[in-house]
Amino acid sequence: MRITIKDIAKRTGVSHSTVSRALGGNTLISEATTDCIRKVAQEMGYQPSAAARSLKTNQTKVIGVIVNSIDDPFFSEILFGIEDAAQQAGYSLFIAASQYDLIREQNIVQTMMEQRTDGVIICSSSFSADKGRQLLANGFPVVVVNYKANENFNYSIYHDDVDGSQQLTRHLLALGHKKIAYLGNSKSGRTSLDRLNGFKKEMRKAGVKINPAYIFEVEGSEPELGKDGLHYFMNLPDRPTAIMCFNDMLAIGFLHACQQACIRVPEDLSVTGFDNITLSAYTSPPLSTLDQPKYSIGNEAAQLLLELLGNKIENSNNTHKEKVLKGSLLVRNSTSAPLQNE
Amino acid sequence: MRITIKDIAKRTGVSHSTVSRALGGNTLISEATTDCIRKVAQEMGYQPSAAARSLKTNQTKVIGVIVNSIDDPFFSEILFGIEDAAQQAGYSLFIAASQYDLIREQNIVQTMMEQRTDGVIICSSSFSADKGRQLLANGFPVVVVNYKANENFNYSIYHDDVDGSQQLTRHLLALGHKKIAYLGNSKSGRTSLDRLNGFKKEMRKAGVKINPAYIFEVEGSEPELGKDGLHYFMNLPDRPTAIMCFNDMLAIGFLHACQQACIRVPEDLSVTGFDNITLSAYTSPPLSTLDQPKYSIGNEAAQLLLELLGNKIENSNNTHKEKVLKGSLLVRNSTSAPLQNE
DNA sequence: TGTCTTTCTGCACACGTGTGCAATAATTAT
DNA sequence: ATAATTATTGCACACGTGTGCAGAAAGACA
Known part of the structure; x- marks a missing residue:
């Protein structure tokens, strides 16, 4: 059987309450007994039960994170940012991937609720707003990341996709391009739309008309779909x-x-990406892209959530907080001036 | 305040034990009251407390997974395999990344123990054996994946790296290569060694000598290090x-x-990889590699762990179980016959 | 010496759930 | 109608931890 504070109590000849206080660092307990108890606990290899503790304290010290898919390298960097902030504050992460699957989404929400996660960060742009509201309705503090249905959530961190797209467009325009096209992802909702809008905005600003045929969407962002885009x-x-x-x-x-x-x-065609994932530096040619501050985005999101957990009042309030981060243009070798004869 | 079975009991006029049994599907309770209770629970939006439940039942229905790093696309596919098996059995995943950091490792082990994870799957080849033993010593069922310090663990699933490397070597030999080199990863321990050994074994079998200078190692497997290898x-x-x-x-x-x-x-140089991560199909040229059955590996690992959780006797026993999976050669365009004049 | 602080510790209850056992109600057998 | 059986429910305790309150011990002061 696993050892408990009662076992330590028996061994040291004090009551379990004293043990609880000593291990919790309560200054009421004399230094001598505290030291003794700590030593015995160490010797016996005591490990507190998170379940029992959270049952009593009503907090789990765990924050839930919902992402689209784990194998998306974009999310993993965001996770780093979240993890660092969380760990520093003594929180652990409960990560779940929705995989664009409604049943999975429901399961995730269910699990987070049963686990009594202290708060939830939603990094999945495709996560259904219904499920998010379900969390809110059950009193969970929620911070959304790059989720553009902001009207539903009071706390959000996101990247300025419109601006990012404008930077890319400006870069292409400066190179002399006029026939610029956009290959979007219909599954990605607002994110894809914002990037499209940034493109449109900058083109309008430069007084260059966009050929309507130059806007095309595929259903997803798997590399395989790039072929469809090119074909079109x-x-x-x-x-x-x-x-x-x-x-x-x-x-x-x-x-x-x-x-x-x-x-x-x-030479024949300039190509740009968006996000700056690790492998984009190793393509042939290396990809010109927009470097999203992924780590910072995650970090800020976690910090915002932690802040909410600190003063629970804010959460019930109708306060509203959002932070917008901007990325920076990263020029590699997939872009150049168009050929003269075009 | 969050609603509990007592609230439901009050509302339906029965005792909380009856509610507990009804929701648990105990057949002792009459169908009528069960239905009634279920309906009320639904209406009130009842969510059971995992903490309270696991405190009583002594199981959390959570299995811990330790990986090297989340952004390694290799692990993410293994995670899919694990998740599918786990979810089907009603288990959730508690994922943690060690990041090759000893302090993080200690924190992870600590957290898993406090959370009373029902079992742990270690997918991190670099994870220190000490920490693993710590888990074992505390009674946690542990299954290791692609972890070659098998002597320490009774249950393991791994890929036959020796065989995989032999397949690749055979492929190169068949193309007519004799001057074959190996670029290893010193951080990866046994895994890199096995792949090297498969290479050596097959070369010996073919009666081709290996130039000792053709074996070189870099410290890690970040793409950036490929440059050092080439330079050498x-x-x-x-x-x-x-x-x-x-x-x-x-x-x-x-x-x-x-x-x-x-x-x-x-043309000048043939190159092979190992693992078959998604993006290896999109390099230039597409990479010839060894397709590891990543999903299966994860799935088998989870199934083995679940089996252990079923009959806890086995675990204390000195039974030993391991499963070896073989991958298959995947020829793309990064390999061809060497030039005639070499 | 007695009283009043101050310092320290134990008692008892609580958190939300599950379960053995006894008790009650309903049904059947005698 | 009574006893015996079965079906259904409630009581009470347990899991491991935290905490208000009271009580004990020790020291300070009159």
């Missing part, structure tokens, strides 16, 4: 000279498709 | 015609370095 754009009577991909994963697939089709990048 | 091999007086990289990440960096150095793959 190359079959247009008037081909674009630059493609802005929704994100790096898609861009990587797109670059690969270019290579298979013997389309030279950046 | 290209400075040899007698260059190899094929390089077997420890894994895909390293191979991706290696390919990138080749491109920068204007070395054509596979």
